[in-house]
Each structure stands twice: as C-alpha cells, then as structure tokens.
Amino acid sequence: MANQAQYRRPFHSTQPDYLYPPYGSTVKRAPSKPLIILPQTLTEVSGPVFGHEDVKAGDNDLTHQHAGEPIGERIVVSGRVLDENGRPVKHSLVEIWQANAAGRYPHKNDNHDAPIDPNFTGGGRTMTDEHGHYQFLTIKPGAYPWRNHFNAWRPAHIHFSLFGNAFAQRLVTQMYFPGDPLLPYDPMFTSIPDERARNRLISTFDWETTNPEYALGYRFDIILRGRDATPMEK
Amino acid sequence: MSLQMSSSQTIGPYLHIGTDWLITTEMAGPDVQGERIRIEGRVYDGNGAPVTDALVELWQADAQGNYAGAGQPGAASGFRGFGRAPTDATGHFRFSTIMPGAVPGPGDSMQAPHIAVTVFARGLLKHLVTRIYFPDGAGHAGDALLNAVPAERRATLIAQPLPSGQAGSYQFDIVLQEGPSGRPETVFLDV
Numbered sequence: 001m002a003n004q005a006q007y008r009r010p011f012h013s014t015q016p017d018y019l020y021p022p023y024g025s026t027v028k029r030a031p032s033k034p035l036i037i038l039p040q041t042l043t044e045v046s047g048p049v050f051g052h053e054d055v056k057a058g059d060n061d062l063t064h065q066h067a068g069e070p071i072g073e074r075i076v077v078s079g080r081v082l083d084e085n086g087r088p089v090k091h092s093l094v095e096i097w098q099a100n101a102a103g104r105y106p107h108k109n110d111n112h113d114a115p116i117d118p119n120f121t122g123g124g125r126t127m128t129d130e131h132g133h134y135q136f137l138t139i140k141p142g143a144y145p146w147r148n149h150f151n152a153w154r155p156a157h158i159h160f161s162l163f164g165n166a167f168a169q170r171l172v173t174q175m176y177f178p179g180d181p182l183l184p185y186d187p188m189f190t191s192i193p194d195e196r197a198r199n200r201l202i203s204t205f206d207w208e209t210t211n212p213e214y215a216l217g218y219r220f221d222i223i224l225r226g227r228d229a230t231p232m233e234k
Numbered sequence: 235m236s237l238q239m240s241s242s243q244t245i246g247p248y249l250h251i252g253t254d255w256l257i258t259t260e261m262a263g264p265d266v267q268g269e270r271i272r273i274e275g276r277v278y279d280g281n282g283a284p285v286t287d288a289l290v291e292l293w294q295a296d297a298q299g300n301y302a303g304a305g306q307p308g309a310a311s312g313f314r315g316f317g318r319a320p321t322d323a324t325g326h327f328r329f330s331t332i333m334p335g336a337v338p339g340p341g342d343s344m345q346a347p348h349i350a351v352t353v354f355a356r357g358l359l360k361h362l363v364t365r366i367y368f369p370d371g372a373g374h375a376g377d378a379l380l381n382a383v384p385a386e387r388r389a390t391l392i393a394q395p396l397p398s399g400q401a402g403s404y405q406f407d408i409v410l411q412e413g414p415s416g417r418p419e420t421v422f423l424d425v
Contacts (some may be wrong), residue, residue, distance in 0.1 A: 030357075042338055090332055
C-alpha cells in the first residue's frame with residue numbers, strides 16, 4: 001500500500017556526470033563513491049508547495065524592478081514545464097537569474113570588468129499556470145569570461161530553478177540562446193554527453209511571443225521527470 | 235513517445251541573485267506543534283575546504299509524519315516542511331525546525347524520522363541528495379534506506395548532538411568528496 005509509483009530515472013547520457021574535468025570545479029566537489037539507489041518513498045514523491053503568497057504579480061518582470069529601464073535587448077522568455085509523459089507541471093515554482101546585458105552580475109564574487117546596470121538585478125520568479133505555462137520579461141544576458149581555462153567565456157545563459165510537484169522532480173538548469181558561437185567551447189554545455197539533450201537547452205526564437213516594437217520572444221520548454229503509472233513492486 | 239527530462243546544469247556561483255528571496259531557516263512558525271530542533275553544519279569539498287557557495291534545501295514531514303505537499307493528507311497548520319539556506323563565508327548553514335515524525339516506507343515498513351536534503355553548488359553539475367537521521371536511533375532498525383547503506387558508511391547520515399550539549403541541537407556536516415582531512419564522504423542518494 002505504501003509503495004509509490006516511481007519517477008523514472010533519466011534516459012542514458014542525457015545528464016552530465018558529477019566528475020567532468022574540463023569543468024575544473026567538479027574535480028574536488030564530485031563525490032568519489034557511487035550513489036546509493038533509493039526506491040522513492042513518500043518523502044521523494046511529495047514536495048513543497050508554493051503559491052501566490054510567495055510569488056507576486058510582476059515578479060516575472062525583470063525590467064521593472066528599479067526606477068529606470070535596464071540597458072539591453074528586451075526579450076520575452078516563455079514556455080511550458082511538462083513531465084516526461086507530456087503532462088503539464090501545474091502551479092509549480094520557477095526561479096531565474098542571469099547576468100545583465102554586459103555580462104555582469106551584481107554579486108560580490110563577480111569581478112568582471114563590465115558595467116553594473118543600476119536598473120537590472122537579474123532575478124525573477126513565477127508560478128506555472130494550469131497548463132504548465134510560464135513567462136518572463138527580461139533583457140538578453142551578455143556572455144562573460146570566467147577562469148576555468150585560458151580565454152574561457154560562458155555563453156549567454158539564464159539559470160532556471162524548478163521545483164515541480166515532487167522532491168524527485170527538482171531541477172536546476174540553464175537556458176542558452178540559438179546560434180551562440182561559444183556553446184561548443186563551454187564545458188558546462190558539453191558536460192551533457194548526448195548531443196540532442198544538450199541542444200534541448202537552447203531556446204528557440206519565437207515569432208508568436210515576439211512583441212511588436214517591444215521585445216523578441218524566445219521559447220524554452222522544460223521537461224521534469226515523469227512518473228510510472230503503477231507502483232513499484234516490492 | 236515519451237519526452238526526456240531536461241539536462242541538469244550547475245547552480246553556479248551567483249545563485250544568490252535568484253534564490254535568496256526564499257531563504258527559509260526558521261522552518262516552523264510559533265503555532266506549529268512539535269519538538270523544536272536546530273540543525274547546523276558545514277559543507278566541505280575534497281580538499282577539506284569549506285564550500286562557501288552552496289545552497290542547502292530541506293524537505294520534511296511534520297511531527298505526526300505528514301507532508302504538506304500536494305495530494306498529501308496535510309501537515310500541521312502553517313508547517314510547509316521546506317527549508318533553504320545558502321552556506322556562508324565559512325561554509326556554514328543553520329536551520330530551526332521541528333523533529334519530523336516517522337513516515338511510511340516501502341511495503342508495510344516505516345521510515346525512521348528523517349529530513350531529505352538537497353545540495354547545490356558551483357562544480358555540481360547535478361544536485362546531490364542525502365538524508366538527515368537522528369542519533370536516538372528510533373526506528374533505524376526498520377528503515378529501508380539505512381539498511382541499504384553499508385554499515386560502515388551509515389554514520390554520515392546521522393546528525394550528532396552539538397558539542398555544546400544544548401538539547402535539540404544537532405550537527406550535520408556534508409562532505410562532498412573524501413579527502414586528506416579524513417572526514418568520511420557523505421552518503422549521497424540516487425532517488
């Protein structure tokens with residue numbers, strides 16, 4: 001009775017390994033021992049619930065958080081959060097953060113010599129609706145250098161944090177932009193072994209959400225783990 | 235026919251910009267029933283150095299063993315069961331919460347009181363999952379997960395009373411990788 005329908009494990013090679021030496025920070029942070037496989041229990045198939053007492057209208061607009069408008073190219077980023085069965089992940093929390101148009105984060109650890117934009121902080125959040133749909137208004141982030149290797153540059157990206165509806169669905173990922181020449185040189189992007197999986201993190205330009213004389217639209221759908229129909233046998 | 239889960243990427247060093255708004259270190263409001271506990275610890279890397287840019291999240295049942303999540307019977311009023319703390323400049327995190335109750339496990343078994351832990355950090359291309367159990371040993375013998383962990387590694391999942399001796403205060407360090415410090419690597423779970 002207490003056996004739970006299990007969230008499927010990710011398809012082979014669609015997820016990076018913990019240890020990926022081209023990304024230097026993994027070397028001393030990746031566990032050295034194999035993970036213990038745990039059949040999901042009530043703990044993993046339940047998860048925290050968030051709502052409109054947490055997320056206010058307007059929290060998904062990163063362009064109106066200060067007195068003035070941020071510098072940069074306004075963009076609408078939208079899409080759907082679905083599970084592997086194609087079902088919408090409803091009423092779930094989506095958090096994003098990103099650099100400004102010049103590739104700078106207003107963060108004590110960011111020493112990149114590019115201007116801070118006093119009108120752009122770069123953090124936002126929203127709840128998916130009943131169709132799993134979400135939308136943000138922001139500006140296109142810039143690429144920025146990092147010290148992983150000589151002349152290392154991160155492609156433009158937006159960080160996404162998703163809770164889904166269960167502890168087992170939690171996901172943090174990054175959205176990239178189409179045609180970015182830096183992608184093949186980025187060890188975070190190339191840490192994903194499967195090329196098709198990697199390319200699914202690249203958003204697509206979208207006329208439908210492009211706002212005439214205002215902002216370009218980019219579409220980015222996110223897939224969280226799906227659950228098998230029947231409880232696992234003991 | 236079915237879709238494939240999106241690939242995980244690291245939370246990176248600038249997580250604060252997107253996640254600080256939901257920092258939740260006082261997890262139980264004054265009306266929530268249960269034994270008050272405090273849990274604190276440090277996150278360490280394979281050099282034994284503190285990880286100062288990690289994010290630790292907790293998920294737990296209430297004192298009766300009920301989860302507040304969707305489709306669940308519901309937890310004590312006002313107890314969401316969620317905690318979030320970024321590590322500070324010394325790799326330290328701290329939560330105040332209530333002691334969780336036992337929750338159902340596989341088959342007819344019960345799981346010992348535990349808190350699910352998620353760890354994100356720069357250098358972690360996927361998050362890590364572990365669990366906090368408690369040193370009184372209640373329910374440990376029948377807990378399916380503890381029984382699945384090699385006996386010599388089980389201790390990394392069990393919080394210890396703080397050396398200060400203050401009742402209800404526990405220490406739970408998270409060691410991402412075994413290193414020269416000799417601290418044993420935390421057992422991480424593939425859930």
